[in-house]
Amino acid sequence: MPDSPASKPLDTIIIGAGFAGLAAAKQLCKQGHNNAVVLEARDRVGGRTKHGEIAGIDIDLGGMWLGSTQKRLEALAKEYDVATYPTFLDGKAIFSAAGKIHHGQRENFRGLFGKFELLRYLPAELRLRALIRSIDCEQPWNHKKAKLLDAMSVESWIQKNLASERIKQLYRALCWSLFCAEADQISMLFFVHYAKSGENLDVLASADKTGAQNLLFHGGVHQIARKMADELGSRVRLNEAVLSITHNQTSVIVETQQSSYSAKNIIIAIPPTLVPTIQFDPPLPQAKMALHERLTMGSVIKYWIAYDKPFWREQGFNGTIAGDHSPALPCFDVSPPNQPLGLIAGFFDADDSLEHAASGAAARQKVVTDLLAQHFGEAARNPVDYVDNDWTAEQWSQGCYGAYAAPGVYGRYGEWLRKPIGPLHWAGTETSAQWTGYIDGAIRSGERAAAEVIEKLSS
Secondary structure, rough: OOOOOEEEEEEEEEEOOOOHHHHHHHHHHHHHOOOOOOEEEOOOOOOOEEEEEOEEEEEEEEOOOOOOOOHHHHHHHHHHOOOOOOOOOOOEEEEEEOOOOEEEEEEOHHOOOOHHHHHHHHHHHHHHHHHHHOOOOHHHHHHHOOOHHHHHHHHHHHHHHHOHHHHHHHHHEEEEEEEEOHHOOOOOHHHHHHHOOOHHHHHHOOOOOOOOEEEEOOOHHHHHHHHHHHHHHEEEEEEOOOOEEEEEOOOOOEOOOOOOOEEEEEEEEEOOHHHHHHEOOOOHHHHHHHHHHHHHHHHHEEEEEEEEEOOOHHHHHEEEEEEOOOOOOOOOEEEOOOOOOOEEEEEHHHHHHHHHHHOOHHHHHHHHHHHHHHHHOOOHHHOOOEEEEEHHHOOOOOOOOOOOOOOHHHHHHHHOOOOOEEEEOOOOHHHHHOOOOOOHHHHHHHHHHHHHHHHHHHH
């Protein structure tokens, strides 16, 4: 059992009970360092994953997919006996760009483009692939072209390297889907780091067997976080928002709304944009604060819509729609097998999220049903249920999926993301060199921060 606030100092305090914080606590306990607590501001665990329900089915209102190389999340799913099923891909997908709509088998979007367009694009694609391969995700800010890339937005790269307006729109849509931000808001250095951290852009954009959107979890990924918290027991303390952290080289004192805690070490595993909401004494280094004040969370509203059956499959469609012709894109058929309902999940991303945030769920549902009716017929106007979640409106997330860096931020200040400061250690998916922005990256970051602390406690 962990010590109470009034008793002797803890070994470790962990702030945040998302996958990063829970993974850190799990690793500490596994190595015998049980004298720890996890402080969570919310009334639940899971961070940017979240339980929801539609038409009686448990669903994920936040992160939900598992890719084939996301081995840390895969291992936890196996440990806690949480089974997976594939995103449905049999049949035609629908893609759009700059006024053209294409129906392609599975995920083949290249039919949007003519042969001449693709031939002109090929040199730029090869250069980008080479650039992504050259990035060291442990220290992207040390790349030989880091300053040049960081001074450039993705939109600037698009304008400089791409001639076809349809291919330009493809990259803008990729930014909406991956970062929940506009292409002119994102540093090109951050873009290539993010792509490399998930292997490459093909993996990040795909739901096939090698893709990041390949598998879903029966009952939702959020239950893995809950099972981790159950295992940690009373070490996890909810509704304890941290107000201040006082620290020296060997100890910390944490004040929450309810209690005061002291410890030898602390792991801060919260969205990076929340760090400035905590008062630090002494203040964090100016470069560290500059980083956290300049990172921006993506803007997204995630929706689910349920029908009495997946009727689009009868028409030869697989439910995937991606592109620029609706604010409610992309969307996917995520219907669990062995039940009759047809479920589609999708997103209002980036500026579309901000523009539709105030309109209300009923108005957003109409946008979604209009989109689906356009492609699948009038049956799409008769769902049995609809639910959505605006992540930008959530106090303890301030957005999703993760934080991104605008031009001029990552190259200057990125090295401070996970650099320990005395007893202060840093976790969270944004600090991970692998699968940045994903649940797997969050788990890896928590385990890395725990290893830092374990090394100190063992010395």
